[in-house]
Amino acid sequence: MMKAHRIFRGMAALVLAGAGGPLWAQGAGEPLQLMCSVREEWCSLIATTFGRVSGAKVQVVRRGSGDALAQLAAERASPRIDVWFGGTGDPHLQAAELGLTQAYKSPSLPQLRLWAQAQAKQSNWHTVGVYMxxxxxxxxxxxxxxxxxxxxxxxxxxxxxxxxxxxxxxxxxxxxxxxxxxxxxxxxxxxxxxxxxxxxxxxxxxxxxxxxxxxxxxxxxxxxxxxxxxxxxxxxxxxxxxxxxxxxxxxxxxAEIGSMSMVRGAPHPELARRFYEWALTPGAQQFGVAAGQFHVPSHRDTPMDPRMPSLPRTRLVNYDYVKYxxxxxxxxxxxxxxxxxxxxxx
CATH class of the missing domain: 3.40.190.10 (Periplasmic binding protein-like II)
Structure with a gap:
């Protein structure tokens, strides 16, 4: 992980330099509550980097996607999570069906790959694809x-x-x-x-x-x-x-379409929206590779690492994401x- 953290420090420095300092500074307000269903290293990198570029605090709850869905369902009367990041898209679609997540049509959608846009449309804009x-x-x-x-x-x-x-x-x-x-x-x-x-x-x-x-x-x-x-x-x-x-x-x-959703009734909805938009940028999507994860990113302008799976060479079933x-x-x-x-x- 030392290599990943060196990459992280370099990338974070570039993000901060390009931004001219912290973006969307939130001071010492309450932290963003991030439910994260990717590997711990990736969760840590995005939480730390978003904290640096936004000035906000971030608290991470790490859950597998099935457990994450169960937690959101259990907390629906009084949500404690702001954003659910990552994990297979099926539970995100189920969370949308159950009314656990917030509809939001990001202005970044036209810059995403077609499968990510389709995930958003199928959920009536309650979730979006961030990787495949x-x-x-x-x-x-x-x-x-x-x-x-x-x-x-x-x-x-x-x-x-x-x-x-x-x-x-x-x-x-x-x-x-x-x-x-x-x-x-x-x-x-x-x-x-x-x-x-x-x-x-x-x-x-x-x-x-x-x-x-x-x-x-x-x-x-x-x-x-x-x-x-x-x-x-x-x-x-x-x-x-x-x-x-x-x-x-x-x-x-x-294939999975790893997704992201904002929680309905989230305690910090504005901060959740800012994280959501940031996570769809090419800069943020590079942190998967920095953490040793090699998914195909959803933003078309995110650099492709040669170790990522080659989707054109993979015989994929016509997976019915709506039904399943x-x-x-x-x-x-x-x-x-x-x-x-x-x-x-x-």
Whole structure:
């Protein structure tokens, strides 16, 4: 992380120099309450940098996207969060459907990529895409070589006996990564075949984690051979020296649209709007890479790092974000997954 923090300091200095000093100075007022569903390093960088360029204090609550949605629902009568940043787009769409977030049509929308604009339109302007990343398989190449196992090339390769107890998957009730996995396989295979696959894969799963990023870290530490992960998380593990590689499954895959939403009834709505606009700028969107995250950014003018996944070379399913981003469909699929896949046998 020392390299990331050196990049951060340099980028923050440029932002401050270009601005001629702190922007939107708020003095010593109450802090922005930021719910953050990306990696801790990224959360820290955006909170610190926005604090420097705005003069505002920022308090960060780190939650996986499923847990973040649950917290917003629990606090709807008296919201404590101002902005929810990052995490898969499905829970953000569900928060919009539940009336937990505030409609806002940013003037920056025309500068964003089409998939980010579509996310905003589908939510009736309650959320917006800030990054995209495809789902895939992360593998520890050293562990595979030591065990004499070939790297999986397809989703179905994870069902091989060689992977018994060696696959890590996050839990779809708490993890947007896992819910994207469920919805992707349902769209690829059909629902009944997909749940047949999940039940077979369960025999090879050694651990279910609460968050998707935790799964790839288990693989990075050499505690498992493979995980179901977003491919932009793989370079971050390599930066830490882990022998991790990413695989785009041969059958095709889905992708997340990481999103951002302002909370309805937020305690600091004006400060929330300022953060929202700042987070859509090319300068702010570079902090993903500075924190070792390699998503495709939503603003067209944000520089592209060569380690970011190549979307044109990835076989993506025609993911129905509206259907699988609905509250009822998400709950139905999670209920079925818990009932048929992980429930103890009777």
């Amino acid at each position: 990343g495809p789902l895939g398989i992360a593998v520890n190449t050293d562990v595979l070589a030591r065990r004499g196992v070939a790297a999986p090339q397809c989703w179905h390769d994870l069902l091989q006996p060689a992977f018994r107890g060696q696959v890590v998957v996050s839990h779809p009730a708490s993890s947007g990564t896992a819910y994207t996995f469920v919805a992707t396989l349902v769209q690829l295979l059909g629902e009944d075949k997909a749940f047949g696959y999940f039940k077979a894969l369960h025999q090879n799963v050694g651990q279910y984690t609460r968050a998707g990023t935790a799964a790839v870290r288990v693989v990075g530490r050499g505690e498992a051979m493979a995980s179901v992960s977003f491919l932009q998380d793989v370079p971050a593990e390599r930066l830490q020296g882990a022998p991790v590689a990413g695989v785009v499954p041969c059958e095709g895959t889905g 981003g609905s509250v009822a469909e998400r709950q139905r699929l999670i209920d079925r997954w818990e009932r048929e896949v992980t429930a103890p046998p009777h």
